[in-house]
Amino acid sequence: MTLDNPDPRPTRSGDAGQRPGPVLARPGRLLTGLAALTCAGMAVGVGLSMSSGGKAAMVLPLAALGGVAVAVLALTRFAAYVMLMLAVRSCVDLFKLSGPTAGRADVDQASRAADLSTLLAVLFLLAAGLWLAAQVRRDGRLRGSPLGWSLLLVGATGLVSALGANTPTPSLLEALRIITVVLMFVVLEQLMPDTRAVRRFLLACYASLALALGYTLVMSLLGDPPSEVKGSFSRISGPFSQSTTFGRYLMFMVIFGFAIYRYLDRWLRGVMAVLLTLSLVFLLLTNTRGAIIGAALGLLVVAILHRSKRMIVMLCVAAVGGGLLLPTVADRFSQLADDRAVGGDPTGNTLAWRVDYWTQIVTLANHNPVTGIGPNMTQRETDEAKKPHNDFLRAYVETGFVGLLAYLAMMLLSLHTGRLALRRAPPGSFERGIAVGFLGCAVAFVAVSAASNVISNVVTLWYLFAFAAAASTVAYRSGVGTGGAVAPPGARPTP
Template identity: 50%
Template sequence: MTALVNRQPTAPTRTGRILTLIAAVVMAGAAAFSGMSTAGTDRRLVIVPLAAVLAGVLATLAFTRFAAFVLLILGVRASIDLFKLSGPSSGNTLTNTAAARALDPSTILAVLFLLAASLWLIAQFARDGHLRGSRLRTALVCFSLAGFVGLPGSSQPQASALEALRILSVVMMYVVLEQLITTPEMLRKVLTAAFAGLAFPLLYQTYTIASGHSASEVLGSFTRLTGPFAQANTFARYLAFMLVFGVAILPHVSRRLQLVLLPMLGLSGVYLVLTITRGALIAAVVGIVIVGVVQRSKVILGGVAVAVLAAAVVFPSVSSRFAELGTSATAGGGPTGNTLAWRINYWTEVLPLANKNPVTGIGLNVTQYSTDAAKQPHNDFIRAYVETGLLGLVTYIAALLAMVGNARRAISRSRPGTFERGVAAGALGCAWCFIITSLAANVMSNVVSLWYLITFTAAAAYVARPHNPFPTHDPALPSPARSGADQR
C-alpha cells in the first residue's frame, strides 16, 4: 500500500517504459505463437501455463508501476482474446459459467486489474483524502451497483455475478484513467497505448488472410472477418470505436504519426466493412459524420461519403447484407434474414420478463436462460430494464447522457484546430457510436470494446477540466500554430 501511495500517479521512468515495451512485445508474440501453433491440440496445455507466468509478470508490474501496468493492458487487451478457451457468452449458456471462463486470459486480466485498481485507488484516497470525480463517474458506478443489487433475485447468480464483474471492470477503468490523466503528456501516453493495441489485431487478420486461413466466421452465404476475437460483431465494434476516434485526432498529430496512423485507420475501415456487421457500420458512419461536423471538416465529411460509396461498389456482399432488411425472411431460425424484424419480435417476448421484478430486474445475463432462443435482448436499453430493472435503466440512461455531456463540455473548453478539440470530437463521435450500436446489440458488457470507449471518454474528461491549461506547444501537434494552448 505504501509503495502504491509513494509511486503514483507519477509517470513511468525511462526504464519502466522500456520494460513495459518489452512486456508488450513478449505478450503479443506469445499471443501470435499460441494462437497459430496449437491447432489440433489441447489449447489449455499451452495457454494456461503461459497465462500463469504472464499474470505473475503483470501482477509485479501492477504493484510497482501502476501507470505502466494500465498502459500495458490497454496495449494488449485487444489481442488476448486469441487465447480464449471458452466460447462466446452471448447466446451460449454452456460456456457462460465461472468454470468455463475462469481460465480465459481475459478473465484473469480483468480480475487482476480490479484487484490492483482497487488497492491503488484506496492508496490515492489515503494520500489525498479524495478522488477526482464527475457526474459520469457517479452514473457509471450507480449502474454497476444496480447489477450487483439484482444478484439476490437472479435465477442464475453465477452468470449474473460474472456479468456484473465485467461491467465493474469497465467502470473501474474509467475511474482509474480519470485519476491518471492529469497532464497532456499522460493523455498522449494513454492514447498511444490504445492505438498501439490496434496494431496486433490488424496484423493478425492480415496474416491469416495472406496465409489462406482467414480469421472469419460463416453466416449463411456471408463470410465475416473476426480478427483475434471470437465473433465478427466484437471485432466490428472495436474497430468502429478506434476508427471514429482515430479520424478525429488524425489531423492534429505530427506528420510522422500521421504516416503510421493513416494506414492503420484505412485497414481498420476495410476490415470493419468485411465484418459485415450492419449496426457497427452504421454507428461508425454516424460517429465520423459527427466528428466532421464538430471539426467543421469538409475533408472528413467528403471522405466518409466517398468511403460509403466505394464500400457499396467494391464489396457487394455489404449491399446484399443491408438488402436483407427489406426481405420478409426473418432471422432467428436461420443465420441470415431480416434481423431487424426478428429483433422486434424478440423484444416483445423479452420485455414481459421484467414483470417478475420491475425494480431490480431478473438478473444480469439471465435473459438468455429464460427464452427459447437463448439469446441476449439485442438492445441494451431493453436489457438494462429487464435484467437490472428500473434502477438499472435509469442509471444506464444517466450514464449515456453524462458521457455525451462530458464530450460536449470538452468541445466547449477546447479551441478549434487543436489536438484537444480532436480528442473532444472523437469522444462525442464514439459516445453516439456506442448509443446507436446499443439500440440493436448487446454492448454494455463487451469489455474489450468498452475499455477503449472508456479510454477515449476519460481523455475527453481531462480536456473538459477548466483548471488544466494546456502547454503553449504540444509536441503531438505538427506546429506551434496548431498547439493546444489554452489560457481559459
C-alpha cells in the same frame, strides 16, 4: 470519490498519484526487470505448450506465467501496467477457452472462468482496487466527474441485480466484467492529469489496434483469415471471438482516429493513415451492419464539428466504393428486405426479428421490476436463448428501473462530457480532436446500443471509456494545454 481538486503536489506525468522517491526507485527497477524476465519465461513456456497441442495446454502456462509478470508490473509501475492492459487486450481473446459466448445459454462457466480475459479482469479488479485505495488514503479523495458517478451506479445496480438472479454465478461474472469498465474509467481519470499523459494512454489504445490489424492482415495473407460463418456470409472476426465485437471495436477506433488525425505529428499521421485505411476495410468485411452504420454516424459528427466538407465527400465515396468493391457488404444490407422469424436463420431483416423478440422479453422484468432478473440472464429465461439486442431494454429487464435510470444517466452524461470538452478545448488543439472524437463515439454508442448488445462487449468498452477519460480531462481541467490540474465539474476554464 469526491469532486474536489487533487493534491497539488507534483507527480510524474503518466504516473499520476504515485510519488517518486529514491527509496522506492531501485526496488521498483529491480521488480520491473524481474517482470521482464518472467515475460521471457512465459514466451518459452507457451512455445513448449503449443508443441504438445491443445488450446488449454497453451493457455494455462500463459495465464500462470503472464499473471505473475503483470502482477509484478502492477505493483511496481501501475500506470505502465494499465497501458500494457490497453495495448494487449484486443488480442487476449485469441486464447479464449470457452469460445464465442454471446447469445449462448449453454456456456461452460468453468471454462469461461478459466479464460485468460477473465483472469486478467480479476487481476485488474484487484490491482485497481488496491491502487485506488492507496490514492484515497494518501490524498483523502479521488478526481471524479458526473460520468464517473453514473458509471459507478451502473456497476452497483448490476452487482445488486446479480445477487438476486436465479443463476447467480453467470450473472455475477457478467457484473464483474462490467465493473472492470467502471474501474478502467475511474483509474484513467486519475492517471491523466495533463495532455502528455493523455497522449501516452491513447498511444496504448492505438497500439492495440496495430496488433489487432496486424494479426488479421497476416492471417489473411497466409490464406487463413480469422472469420466466422453466420447465415450465408463469412465475416471477418479478427483477434476476437465474434465478428460483431471486432466491428464495434473498429467503429470506435475509426471515429476517434479520424477526429485526432489532423492534430498528430507528420510521422504519426502516416502511421494513423495506414491504421485507419485497414480499419475501414476490415470494418466492412465484418459485415456488422450496426457497427458500419454507427461508424458512419460518428464520422458524420466528426466531419460536421471539424467543418470538413472533404471528409463528408470521402464518406460518400467510401460508402459507394465499399458497396461496389465488396459486394457481400451490399448483399448484407439488401437483406433488410427479407423476413426473418424468431428462431430462424441469422440473416435477413434482423431489425424486424429484434422488434418481435423485444415484445417477448420485456415481460421478464415483471418478476422484479425494481432490480430486474440479473445481468446476462435474458438468454437463460427465453426459448430463443438470445441476449436482448437492445441495451436500453436489457438494462430494464436485467437490472430493473433502477438500473435503467443509471444506464440512461451514463448515456446522457457521455454526450454531456463530449459537449463540455468541445466547449472548453482551445480551437485548433489536440484537445479539440479528443473532444470531437469522443462526442462522435458517444453518438455512435447511443445509436448502436438501441439495436445491439454493446454493453456485453466489455473489451470494446475499455477503449470507449479510455476515450471518455481523455475527454473528461479536457472538460474538467483548468489551464488547458498547459499541463494544469483537473478542475472540479462546473468550474470555469482558465482564460
